Amino acid sequence: MNLKGIKTRIIKVGDDLVKVILEEIKHAGIEIEDQDIIVVSSKVVALSEGRIVPLKEIKPSEKALKLAEQCELPPEFVEIVVREADVIYGGVKGAVLTLKNGVLQANAGVDRSNAPPGYAILLPKNPSESADKIRRGILERTGKKIAVIIADSRVQPLRIGSTGVALGVAGFEPVIDERGKEDIYGWKLKHTRRAIADCIAAAAELIMGERDEKVPIVLVRDAPVVFTDRKIDASEMVIPIEECMYMGVFTRSDAHCNL
């Protein structure tokens, strides 16, 4: 598997992202091939879709003021988070833990880094739709059948630092179910599934960076994935709370006294 970062100019509201991707890949001296996977940072997708909010026009609610103090974040920023989040679980310094489109995310995915000054960037409205749109756009303009991941950074429990998560996928199976298949000794796996799309998103996050690198696109070639034409719903990557090893334990009232 090979990963190559694609540097781009600064992406702005209204940019034709398919055009930018194709221009910049060409500029890097690469020919797109069938079964390439193009990982796109959720931030540039959101920017191109106009998903930005000016902070100075925001009036924080009581709830946002309280949470902002707890998390040591600007109240206007937290107000946007409160509006965007589907569920708010609480906060630590620098981050509100939220559920957004089924994904646990810091600050409902709202972010000020690499946003135009004075603005916050939201998540793409529907990352799977965005992925599919880019996939179809590239097919129309090049004839190449590729796959697309809209990726965001994410932190893992008790780990320092961010890896990556696939918010939207088009063109390949994001999860591979190994249950019932055999290991090298013929033992049948009972619980094993593999978060293929998230693994690629984490690998791409390594190449993209988080500051002024201007590498919002990563071209992945020869990835061991199963390509498909069926439409992928982002909910296919989400496990129900009661089956989740972390949330199933920590959101259960008897979690700490069941032994």
Next chain:
Amino acid sequence: MNLKGIKTRIIKVGDDLVKVILEEIKHAGIEIEDQDIIVVSSKVVALSEGRIVPLKEIKPSEKALKLAEQCELPPEFVEIVVREADVIYGGVKGAVLTLKNGVLQANAGVDRSNAPPGYAILLPKNPSESADKIRRGILERTGKKIAVIIADSRVQPLRIGSTGVALGVAGFEPVIDERGKEDIYGWKLKHTRRAIADCIAAAAELIMGERDEKVPIVLVRDAPVVFTDRKIDASEMVIPIEECMYMGVFTRSDAHCNL
């Protein structure tokens, strides 16, 4: 960045892992180079170190019996988990959520898949030591200065399926601190750190697989990491509970009523 899976014969207790790695890389037609990163599955490291336990010799405790019933796992297996875990948080079907060497892990890392029949495989006793030992062994036998990750699979909150986590690292900086650095608009990042080693472990997990693939080694070339000779402690990748976005919220008594 390029990742190449290295197929091996079945690893057994007492195998000289450095010898196996070098033989199999050579067999794959690859020359090791300075600054390669070799990702090794924690399972084959544990096997080579003799970290396996025969299930039939285990007598489950009351605690293990109760937890086994709750998680629908064999009591003998759960007894090993109870003995290995530093903290047990609770369980869901198929998994006990534990803390082991500072890392949140399913079943304290104890696993029956790809174990000799009737045995469970534990984690390596000290994955950082194991990584450093492999690194030094390869340096001694080839003169090449490489880096090593001991990787395990892990699940993420509310996501289906496993990605990867770096249990031990030698030869490069596992976390990059971007705090105080600037984004493309000159905005100073306040909280951003990057889990470099975990990103690579996730990418390698994609290549290794979880069943009968027999690919416990992944050679990573041209990774954007900072190589170092200093000794890496696995605790450098662990964030304190109160700073963790998930655990800081869910292990706080007022977590759900602070708004």
